[in-house]
Amino acid sequence: MFILFSLCWWSLTGVFGAETNKIQSVLVMDGDSVTLQTGVTEIQYDDDILWTFGAEKSLIVKISNEKQIFSTFDVPDGRFRDRLKLENQTGSLTITNITTQHAGEYKLEINGAKLTSKTFSVSVYALLPTPNITRDCSSSSSQQNCSLVCSVVNVSHVTLSWYKGNSLLSSISVSDLSISLSLPLEVEYQDKNSYSCVINNPIRNQTTHLNITLLCQPCPDQGLPLFYIVLIPSAAGSLLIVSVVICCICRKCRKTGQENKLREYLSLRHILIQVSF
Structure with a gap:
């Protein structure tokens, strides 16, 4: 009930003399930590600070310096459990071990001597795979x-x-x-x-x-590159030529050997005939 009353009161007071800034874009990697800065060096005695998250403006931080209240709150789905850390001197908010669930808008409102409002748009990027x-x-x-x-x-x-x-x-x-x-x-x-x-x-x-x-x-099904396609037939052709030459030489050698044997036979026959006469 107290939280609801605080939010309603903040909405009403924000109408009068509020100092607003443009949305600040924050980029962070999954698993890293990010700190959202209030921009003040020290919270004043009468400063009250609220941090809200998302379109529903869920309250996640309430600071009342005068009453020494420095409180963090989780949202209903528990995504901020053990992840919110406060800097009590400045009111800055750190989100640890951030995931893509924590991407979105974070709104800061400071009510003190003057009203200050900031909005942070946090984008969380998943870890990159290796190509x-x-x-x-x-x-x-x-x-x-x-x-x-x-x-x-x-x-x-x-x-x-x-x-x-x-x-x-x-x-x-x-x-x-x-x-x-x-x-x-x-x-x-x-x-x-x-x-x-x-x-x-x-x-x-x-x-x-x-x-x-x-x-x-x-x-496997594409065959060899052009370099090899040209080289292999050339080598095969050269091998074929060498084989033919060797075959011819062998045949010539065999033919020459047969002719020599025939000459020896005829010569021996001629000698035998002469001896018999």
């Missing part, structure tokens, strides 16, 4: 090229990009939905340039560097 680069054997525009795909799963509010050195080649973005992203790339087998796949959000990025030698191996 995964794989060979795509189902797609290739040429036997000279290696088709690759960079992919990430279950992401939101990110951009996935291919870079050649420091130059952006292509990119794709997703906003609210948690989906999988993939981005193709074709390189030549003999390409010596540096390529990398990068995923980033407004706070951080993760990078995977492409190893062409490791990934660009022949696909």
Whole structure:
């Protein structure tokens, strides 16, 4: 009942002479801590401070310096349990081990010598996965090229990009939905340039560097690259020519051997005939 009365009273007093600021955007990674600053160096003796959360303006902090009240409150679903820390000197609020459940608007109201109001829009970004680069054997525009795909799963509010050195080649973005992203790339087998796949959000990025030698191996159902396709028939043709030459030499040798044996036979026969006469 006291909390409800305080909120109603705050709404009425806020009509008169309130000092308001624009909404301040705060970006934070999942699992980190964030401090929302009141902007005062010290709470005055007669200052009363309220922190509220969300569209329902759920009360999460009440400070009455005169009465020495420094209290934090959880919301009905328990998302702030053991996560709210107060700076008693300034009234600043720290949210520890933050998750996407804690994203939203936090409103600060200070009632003292003058009324001060601030609103913080907190955006919480999930941890970034490492981009995964794989060979795509189902797609290739040429036997000279290696088709690759960079992919990430279950992401939101990110951009996935291919870079050649420091130059952006292509990119794709997703906003609210948690989906999988993939981005193709074709390189030549003999390409010596540096390529990398990068995923980033407004706070951080993760990078995977492409190893062409490791990934660009022949696909099982695609055959060999053009270099090998040209080399193998050439080698096979050379081997065939060598085989034919060897075969001819062997046949000639066999033929020569048979002729020599025939000459020896005829010579021996001729000698025997002469002896018999």
